[in-house]
Amino acid sequence: MSSERSPGRRVGVRCDAGPLIGVGHLIRCVALAEELALRGVAVTFLGDLGGLTWAAAQLAGRGLPLLAAEAAPDGLVAQALALGLDAVVLDSYTLAPGTGAALRAAGLRVLAVVDGDPRGQAADLYVDQNLGAEERGVPLPEGAVRLAGACYVLLRDAVRRLRAAPGAEVPRVLCFFGGTDAAGMAHRWADALAETAVPFSATLVSPRPLPARPGIAVIPPTDELPELMAGADLVITAAGSSCWELLYLGVPAALVWVAENQLIGYEALVGRELVAGLGPGDSAAEAVPLLRELLTRPALRARYAARGRGLVDGRGRERVAGALLHDLRLRGTEARTGWPC
Numbered sequence: 001m002s003s004e005r006s007p008g009r010r011v012g013v014r015c016d017a018g019p020l021i022g023v024g025h026l027i028r029c030v031a032l033a034e035e036l037a038l039r040g041v042a043v044t045f046l047g048d049l050g051g052l053t054w055a056a057a058q059l060a061g062r063g064l065p066l067l068a069a070e071a072a073p074d075g076l077v078a079q080a081l082a083l084g085l086d087a088v089v090l091d092s093y094t095l096a097p098g099t100g101a102a103l104r105a106a107g108l109r110v111l112a113v114v115d116g117d118p119r120g121q122a123a124d125l126y127v128d129q130n131l132g133a134e135e136r137g138v139p140l141p142e143g144a145v146r147l148a149g150a151c152y153v154l155l156r157d158a159v160r161r162l163r164a165a166p167g168a169e170v171p172r173v174l175c176f177f178g179g180t181d182a183a184g185m186a187h188r189w190a191d192a193l194a195e196t197a198v199p200f201s202a203t204l205v206s207p208r209p210l211p212a213r214p215g216i217a218v219i220p221p222t223d224e225l226p227e228l229m230a231g232a233d234l235v236i237t238a239a240g241s242s243c244w245e246l247l248y249l250g251v252p253a254a255l256v257w258v259a260e261n262q263l264i265g266y267e268a269l270v271g272r273e274l275v276a277g278l279g280p281g282d283s284a285a286e287a288v289p290l291l292r293e294l295l296t297r298p299a300l301r302a303r304y305a306a307r308g309r310g311l312v313d314g315r316g317r318e319r320v321a322g323a324l325l326h327d328l329r330l331r332g333t334e335a336r337t338g339w340p341c
Helices: 024-038 053-060 073-082 099-105 186-196 225-230 242-249 260-271 285-296 298-308 316-330
Strands: 010-015 042-046 087-091 109-113 125-128 145-148 172-175 201-205 216-219 234-238 253-257 276-280
Touching (some): 024 053, 024 109, 087 099, 109 316, 125 316, 172 186, 186 216, 186 285, 234 242, 234 285
Parallel strands (some): 010 042, 172 234, 234 253
């Protein structure tokens, strides 16, 4: 696969994060930005991080500038042109439906990162990294290119350099629900773990203090989440972008879903027996028997890890960046096709 450099190109990334919307959109866009930067592309983020210091550090630590985004499509177009952008990446559920169309009409290329439904956004390239997305055939605008399926998963450098650690005699559990626990699930699953009444050592990530429970250490959101995942024998989490990181690492996972947009990924992963399914996020009490089984049966955890390992090869961001830069080079002068896995 070519990893040609494209010095002089400028790409804007329009995404948000915050206590209520989480950080999943930001994290996958950071992964793509890392790859584009390696190829000499200047990347600027346009959005609002909701005051999350941890999220802002993800950009500052990588030298990626963040500017407040203009809300209206015409305003964003003017902002993009003033910045000299060649393309804009859209990754948001809350943008006005005409945003992509307005950017394209102004001569900018648009890449939309979606989860099934394009939500009315017009784009030149659509990325849907969800398992089975290539089989769903969501209608797209004429001439648009669709990059769908697990081979387009966007992973950060912090994840790509790691692999799962050897198992421990007393299972090490990591429990988190996105970067902000926007749905407030942490306390429910801390209770469920305690109710299993079997040996374990757990780290639970929560932006809010929780009552002390034996064997459970509570920590605030952290930039060391990839290392914590790689060092766990079982991860309990929501069916968001972290699922793909866990599959890449080869770490056994038990998933819940806490938002409607997570249900597609949850059902695909659980249906293929790549992860254990714990149900909706508020069903912690009902999931105690399955949690107990996962904690006491290392062979069961190993089977889940083996099924998922290898599904995500870590090169998805290279494929997406290659497709975007290929599209920019052609500028519509030749027929465009999907980027091969």
